[in-house]
Amino acid sequence: MGAEIDLADEEAAGIFSAHRIRSRLAHGGHSIAAFRETLKWGSERLNSLFHEGMPADSLVHARSHLVDEVLRTSWQKFLPDSASGLALVAVGGYGRGELLPHSDIDILLLHRDGALELHRTALEQMTAFGWDIGLEVGQSARTVEECVAEAEKDITIITNLLEARLLTGDADLFRAMQDALTPDKLWPVKAFFEAKKAEQQNRHRKYDDTGYKLEPNVKESPGGLRDIHTIGWVTKRYFGAQTLGELRERGFLTKQECDELFAGQDFLWRVRFALHMLTGRHEDRLLFDHQIKVAALFGYEDDDHNRAVEQFMQLYYRTIKSLSCLNDMLLQLFEEAIIQPQPGVEPIALNPRFQVRGGYIEARTDDVFQRHPWALIEIFLLLQQHPKIEGIRAQTLRLILRDGRLINDHVRQSVQARTLFIEMFREGRGLTRNLRRMNRYNVLGHYLPAFGHIVGLMQYDLFHTLTVDEHILYVVRNARRFAMQRFRQELPFCSQVMDRLAKPELLYLAAFWHDMAKGRGGDHSDIGADEAERFCLDHGLSHGDAALVRWLVKSHLLMSLTAQKQDLSDDAVIAEFTRAVGSRQRLDYLYLLTCADIRGTNPALWNNWRDSLLKELYNLAARSFERGIDNPLQAEERGSEIRSKALVLLAAQGVGAEQAEAEWKRFEDDYFVRQSAEELAWHLPPVMAVQEQDLPLVLVATIGGRGTSVFIYTRDRDHLFGLSTGVLARLGLNILDARLHTTADGFVLDSYVVMEGDNTPITQPVRFEEIRTALRKVLSDPEVSTIDVNRRVSQRLKHFNTPTHVHFSQDDTRGRTILELVTADQPGLLSIIGRVFQKRGILLNAAKIGTIGERAEDVFYVTDRMHRPIVDDGTLHDLREVLVRTLDRDTA
Structure with missing residues (x-):
């Protein structure tokens, strides 16, 4: 059902008058060519009028009018005037008179018993003619009785027939169908x-x-x-x-x-x-x-x-x-x-402004918002405080939509409005639902112009899957779920941390403000932090609480960037992060905000691996606060603790401490701080048992809920990183993390964390075996030096241009160079990078892999062949140039 128009006249008929259409068809002798040419002429005219700015309702009705005349003329061409008991009926969107250039053209051939058979040849010729002229018609044939029988069973069919429109044929038959479908007879x-x-x-x-x-x-x-x-x-x-x-x-x-x-x-x-x-x-x-x-x-x-x-x-x-x-x-x-x-239902008063009738809240007078504009906020707080209320009555909803613009600076600065709004966050219960309602009905944007600015604002990338306003409300929702009993099993550790928060409303406020300043230029974290603090102070929060919200908004990306881009086995990284956070209280709030934000940005981003990274960083920082920021845990202590826990696990497998320590003497110190105790205990027995002729040793398992771990133990060889990552990419896997170690006697201990291409966990044993077999086959063949991934860049990725950027810095403490790379994601990316490293004589120590929508944001820890950091400016410049040239060429 569209706007008010009669298809026989009005603007649609003005674009394509019936006389003009029929004249064109007749002039061409009603030939196939004449019909095809007329349809082409009509389409071109509509396209031209679209570019000229003609209203779309005129265009869609004109298209329908054109098709009407083509079908009527076709009917007259093949069926004699004496044909009775047949009616050509437009149904569905075509019945409404709404056709886009390539909309479905649905028609019903309504017939009396016997009429279909009598005219079958002519009807078949007309159908074939329709295809010949390029008019793709969806056709059904039914009697009135069949229409009734089908409509009784299916809401879709009664809906289509409800919009039926007679094109030509037996008008009495059409009216009989309409009479048979009235509400007193069915539906x-x-x-x-x-x-x-x-x-x-x-x-x-x-x-x-x-x-x-x-x-x-x-x-x-x-x-x-x-x-x-x-x-x-x-x-x-x-x-x-x-x-x-x-x-x-x-x-x-x-x-x-x-x-x-x-x-x-x-x-x-x-x-x-x-x-x-x-x-x-x-x-x-x-x-x-x-x-x-x-x-x-x-x-x-x-x-x-x-x-x-x-x-x-x-x-x-x-x-x-x-x-x-x-x-x-x-x-x-x-x-x-x-x-x-419910005309006779007595309302139940809530306060002088609102009451409940039949389970729905309503305004007691039609001018309530005009007299008290702050009541536009109060109604949503009442919905929070009375969760059994089902919703807002329609007339009151109309008043909200009408009067929302009455929220001006005077109202925003009023004690009533500010008290009501901040109480919504303190109430907690029902917060997300009612913020959504406030946004949907334009109250939120009127009360907070900063929020109004980001309503409907999208970012043209694959990372942010929602508009900014929807994302913010999803983050608030995620934060609220940490406090709700029925969601405790969703992220139990987050719920435990949430229990420690003295003021959960500060987390909700930080979630609400964290991206509010997007789309205005500048750093949205800085701009938003200033505005969030001012908001908190204006709404009666203490300076201490306002300062915490400010810091959370300003620092809301700190934890995710540290966990996903930096080496958490590095003492200096943990010390720097801990100093930036400053207190255990801030850490609790930031951890929860980070989890809520990632889960609300893109559902595919949150997985067991990111969960474990954030939890690891949280626990390391928490422990640092317990010891004192100036007394950080040293790598030797961490390594010793991990080894001690691993020895307990190994003892249960029958491996004694002396045996383990003897084997571990071959391994570098870094190995013990960059693996978990569970991983050490998983690696060691097979490494001790394997014979050199059986190498490479490949283990695949899910360890500690961190995603699927792939462990490779073999003699070192050229191209190993490129080959390994190429095999994993060819299997359609996403690589989330890489940790590479070489023993003093020339063996490698390489670990990867992988997930399926859609970021779902790998759960099937047959898939584990497929990964193991594929890696062993390639790595055991000394003749293989490259892997052709043979995976196409997805259609979605092709529409984004992400030029390659390379940045270098030095990790002086651990004697290595940090290479940060941003480039377009593509299949086999790590394998390509690995080949570049190998050709340039660069050794890869570790990698942090981050695919953010269409962008790959990866960090590589590298040295030269002599295990020294790469500090020569010329060498770094050449490496940057070859990476940019190679990756931008491969994604062009």
């Missing part, structure tokens, strides 16, 4: 509404109940065109209405709301039209490779802070947010009118 209004509401809920769940994903579906995602269709279907079934405009006539929508609904629909139609035009096919997904082109079609250009595509997508996300609000309100109105009419 009563109440049952129809409940089915459509459930259908929408199920559809939304498929998209994780958010339309704010990186590549939304314009039609099916929450807030998309299908939500408008749902309103239209219920309207038609309830009122018998033909257009959405009748909702205004019946008092369900104000003029402003009606205008907003049609403007949103027109925008989405225009986006969908652009997608069909650009791709030359039916395409409803705003994929990465389309977004930039659509943004250009809409006239956006890059500016200093945001790219054109980000500006366009922000408009898209804000549009679907507005449409979601209207969808919420209208479905609630229908719910109250159709399902729960």
Whole structure:
């Protein structure tokens, strides 16, 4: 159901008058060529009008009008005027008169018994003709009785038939079908509404109940065109209405709301039209490779802070947010009118401004927000404090949407508003749900202009999978879950740390503010920290609490960057991190904020490996605070402790301490601080037992819940890192960590942590054996020096340009060079880098591997062949040049 138009006239007929279409077809002798040429002419004209800025509703109705005339003329070409008992009926979106350039054209051949057989030859010829002229039609043939029988069983079929429109043929037969499908005969209004509401809920769940994903579906995602269709279907079934405009006539929508609904629909139609035009096919997904082109079609250009595509997508996300609000309100109105009419139910007063009726909160007067604008915040706090309230009544929701703009600086600075808002964070319970409601209904953006700025703001990369506002609310949600009993098994250690927080609301506030300053230029952590502190002080927090929130916002990336990019076996790294944090209290808050942030940025980022890294850094820092920052744990002490724990585990396997220590004499000290006790105990017995003719030794297992560990023990040889990583990449695995050691007598102890390509754990023993066998085959063949990964760069990665950057620094304490690399992710990346290192005579000591969406951000710890740091500027310059040249060439 679309905007108010009669397909026989109005602007659609003005673009393609029936007379002009028929004349073109007749002039060509009703030949296949004439029909094909007419359809091509129509498509080109519509594309031209799109570029000229014609409203999309005119374009989609004009396309439908063109197809109408082509089908009617085809009918007349093949069926005699005397053909009775047959009707050509448009159904579904085509029945609504809404066709995009490549929309499905669904028709129903309605027939009486016997008529189909009588005219079968002519109908078959007409169907074949449709394919010949390039009109792909989805066709079904049913009698009225069959329509009724199918519609009774399937809500989708009754919905399609509800929008049926007679194109040509037996009008009496068409009316008979319409009469047979009325609500008094099947699918009563109440049952129809409940089915459509459930259908929408199920559809939304498929998209994780958010339309704010990186590549939304314009039609099916929450807030998309299908939500408008749902309103239209219920309207038609309830009122018998033909257009959405009748909702205004019946008092369900104000003029402003009606205008907003049609403007949103027109925008989405225009986006969908652009997608069909650009791709030359039916395409409803705003994929990465389309977004930039659509943004250009809409006239956006890059500016200093945001790219054109980000500006366009922000408009898209804000549009679907507005449409979601209207969808919420209208479905609630229908719910109250159709399902729960309660005119005689007595309300229960909550306070002088609000009451509960039938489980829903409502304003006691229509001017409550006009008299008390701060009550726009109070209603959401009341929902938190009374969790049994199911929601907001539709009329009150309308008042919220109408009066949100009344929140001005005077209201923002009022004691009432500030007290109510900060109390939401102290209440905790229901915080996320009601912040989401406040965002959905525009109250949050009105109260905090900084939040309003990032509503719908996206970052054009594969790392951030949500808009900034949605991400922030997901991080708050994750932080809240640490405090909730029913989620304690999700991340038990985080819940234990959460129990120690004296003021959980400070964590929620830091989560709420941590990315608030994005999209404004400058360092968002610094800008956000200043604003967060000012907010806290304005809302009555102490200077100490405000300072903690400020520090958390400013430092919210500190722990993740340290854990994922630095060597946690390095005493200096732990000491520097501990000094930056400053106290055990800050460590607790920062750890929880970091976990919540990573899990809310990209679901694929959080895995057992990152969990274990953060936990390891937390425990090392916590222990440092216990000992005193000026008395850090030394590498020798850590190594000794790990060895002692490993000896206990080895004893259980029948390996004595003397045997273990004798074997360990061959291994360098670094080996013992860069492995866990469980890994030492796993490595040693097979290393002691293996004969040289049986090398390479390859072990694969899941150790300590850190992901899958791959351990290689063999004689050192050229290309070993490149070969090993090449094999793992060819198996479709992601490498998360690499630790490389060489014994004094020329053997290597190389360890990798890997996961499947989609970042899921490896669980099947057959997969372990596949990895082991593939590595042994390649590493035992001295003739193999390179591995061809033969994996294509994914379609999504092709749309991002990440030039290679290389930065060097020196680790003076451990005598090695740190090479930080940012480049485009690609299959076999580490194998390519390994070949460069080998050719340049560079030894790799360890690697921290980080794939952030389309970007690889890796850190390598290297030396020259003599195990010395690389300090010569010329050598470093040459290495940088060859890496940039090699990697940018391979990703071009």
